[in-house]
Amino acid sequence: MKSEIKVLLVDDEPHIVQFLQLGLENEGFEVKTASEGMSAVTIAKDFQPHIVILDIMMPGIDGFEVCRMLKKNGLQASVIMLTAKDEVDDRVKGLTLGADDYVIKPFSFEELLARMNARLRNQFPNMFGEVVYGPFKLDDRRREILFQNQVLVLSPTEYELLKYMILNHGIVLSKGMILDKVWGYSFQGEENIVEVYVRALRDKLKDKEHQLIRTIRGSGYRLDLP
Incomplete structure (x- = not known):
């Protein structure tokens, strides 16, 4: 069933992208990646992911703006934001823009996977x-x-x-x-x-x-x- 689930991974740190892509593909997800915001928005239009893992701090447009653009474009995906910041204002801002969850760096792969599964079951219950x-x-x-x-x-x-x-x-x-x-x-x-x-x-x-x-x-x- 996971082979039907598409994940868009957006982060400008190559080692994080490589680590997460390998782990998620081993779990059976179909994964595409982007290293900056505008590429992510473009890829999302064609790929139509079920879930977006989105870093906040990126060059060019940040994750907040990417989240806003994705939601404005009608993307139905769940959005999990990755951030080194643990400030309440950032969490509230992301949620206001349509993010579904937050994971604070550094994080474990198992925690991210659990949060992904929670969001997927909440947003796409008919897949389960x-x-x-x-x-x-x-x-x-x-x-x-x-x-x-x-x-x-x-x-x-x-x-x-x-x-x-x-x-x-x-x-x-x-x-x-x-x-x-x-x-x-x-x-x-x-x-x-x-x-x-x-x-x-x-x-x-x-x-x-x-x-x-x-x-x-x-x-x-x-x-x-x-």
Whole structure:
């Protein structure tokens, strides 16, 4: 199935491009590359990728402008931005322009792959049937999550939160990241809402010992699969 998924990789650092292209092709993706922004926009028109991995700091037009142009041209791809910057303003700017996720350099290939798969399943659910992750079975077309073969009764927000955590299992998710992806970057409420919903999910999963959804002190939450 991955051979059907097209990835456009945009970065001006040859060693990063070579490393990621080799890894992604070994995972079965069809990959095209660009080393600067205008080439990326041109390639995207013909290639029509499902996902764009886009560096922010590039010569000529930067990744923010490339993202804006891609979205303006109607590209339906998910956009994951690579950046050495960990500033909130940059994250908000990218999300406002249509980016779907951020990966901060340096990063592991496994983390990027997990985020890619999460974005693909979210944006192109019809390419996926039921997907099994340990004791979880996720069917986004039916908007159902089964745990140990039992359908969980979830509110829409609980569903989105648990789906986000399952698709990013093993990755520490900060409250800010969760708010961006589940509630939206324009959410003006308190971060404590995340704690309330995590507590509700733990109750429904009978996770009294926090063995599934772990609290990483000072960092956020991580869903671990048995």
